[in-house]
Amino acid sequence: xxxxxxxxxxxxxxxxxxxxxxxxxxxxxxxxxxxxxxxxxxxxxxxxxxxxxxxxxxxxxxxxxxxxxxxxxxxxxxxxxxxxxxxxxxxxxxxxxxxxxxxxxxxxxxxxxxxxxxxxxxxxxxxxxxxxxxxxxxxxxxxxxxxxxxxxxxxxxxxxxxxxxxxxxxxxxxxxxxxxxxxxxxxxxxxxxxxxxxxxxxxxxxxxxxxxxxxxxxxxxxxxxxxxxxxxxxxxxxxxxxxxxxxxxxxxxxxxxxxxxxxxxxxxxxxxxxxxxxxxxxxxxxxxxxxxxxxxxxxxxxxxxxxxxxxxxxxxxxxxxxxxxxx
Ligand code: SF4
Numbered sequence: 001x002x003x004x005x006x007x008x009x010x011x012x013x014x015x016x017x018x019x020x021x022x023x024x025x026x027x028x029x030x031x032x033x034x035x036x037x038x039x040x041x042x043x044x045x046x047x048x049x050x051x052x053x054x055x056x057x058x059x060x061x062x063x064x065x066x067x068x069x070x071x072x073x074x075x076x077x078x079x080x081x082x083x084x085x086x087x088x089x090x091x092x093x094x095x096x097x098x099x100x101x102x103x104x105x106x107x108x109x110x111x112x113x114x115x116x117x118x119x120x121x122x123x124x125x126x127x128x129x130x131x132x133x134x135x136x137x138x139x140x141x142x143x144x145x146x147x148x149x150x151x152x153x154x155x156x157x158x159x160x161x162x163x164x165x166x167x168x169x170x171x172x173x174x175x176x177x178x179x180x181x182x183x184x185x186x187x188x189x190x191x192x193x194x195x196x197x198x199x200x201x202x203x204x205x206x207x208x209x210x211x212x213x214x215x216x217x218x219x220x221x222x223x224x225x226x227x228x229x230x231x232x233x234x235x236x237x238x239x240x241x242x243x244x245x246x247x248x249x250x251x252x253x254x255x256x257x258x259x260x261x262x263x264x265x266x267x268x269x270x271x272x273x274x275x276x277x278x279x280x281x282x283x284x285x286x287x288x289x290x291x292x293x294x295x296x297x298x299x300x301x302x303x304x305x306x307x308x309x310x311x312x313x314x315x316x317x318x319x320x321x322x323x324x325x326x327x
Contacts, residue, residue: 002030006067006075009034010060014166014194018173019153026145027135032072034063037201048103054270055299056195057092064100076111082118087242090273160221165207167198184214186318189254191247192266204307213315220246227253244273251281261318262292269299
């Protein structure tokens with residue numbers, strides 16, 4: 001019988017799930033994901049974590065508990081240190097496997113693959129072999145699984161550049177029927193960590209809400225990387241967090257190039273990196289004017305009515321600026 005590997009539908013699931021799935025399937029495992037986020041998952045995560053923990057990590061812990069209850073053989077909780085040269089991720093990702101093990105008792109075996117692309121050495125290949133050998137004892141097959149997963153990641157990223165959210169791109173790669181309506185007359189940049197805006201439960205389906213209100217939504221994963229680079233170059237001092245730098249780079253690019261009618265940032269209450277990047281962006285937008293900017297903070301108490309009201313007010317403001325609403 002095939003071994004089952006559980007992948008929590010939270011945090012970097014929205015950035016890397018297709019490649020992780022291909023890797024484990026090529027090794028002969030069956031991949032099982034946790035359910036979509038729901039009240040029980042959030043409650044389980046909140047009960048297990050200390051209050052100051054950010055909502056995405058609490059949610060992640062809830063998803064791990066969901067997988068434990070499903071009875072999978074392994075749970076994949078990578079230790080993601082760096083996903084590109086010379087930059088890091090937030091410290092929470094570095095200690096994620098240890099944090100989860102200390103918070104949730106009686107877990108199945110954790111696959112704590114170390115992902116560290118900070119230096120261009122062969123440590124990633126060694127790690128791929130270490131994990132692959134849990135499933136098969138054939139180095140060629142393990143490397144082939146890895147290369148196939150990298151190809152999948154390239155495909156996934158290029159699909160998102162066509163305007164699909166990562167959730168839609170995952171569905172597309174899985175052969176599901178998707179209908180994307182991302183062609184509204186208002187252009188809005190929605191800048192956030194993927195997990196803050198892709199999880200419909202914690203962010204109340206913000207992308208679909210904006211689209212229904214007539215917005216064409218652009219996220220950082222839909223942008224060409226040269227645009228983000230151009231914006232990030234305007235920082236007086238480079239940021240070493242990959243995703244924080246993407247958010248601020250995109251924000252600075254839109255402020256300069258005026259390609260959108262408005263910018264919305266979404267961050268989680270208790271997020272250290274976002275408290276810095278959002279503040280820097282907010283000051284820039286206030287100082288330079290020109291494009292309306294709104295910042296939304298989410299936590300486990302965020303209500304649907306609050307988000308909807310703020311989005312509607314923001315859309316009205318953009319339409320008023322275009323002369324479509326007269327007051
Ligand atoms: S970047 Fe912020 S939201 Fe994401 S894991 Fe770190 S603290 Fe939490």
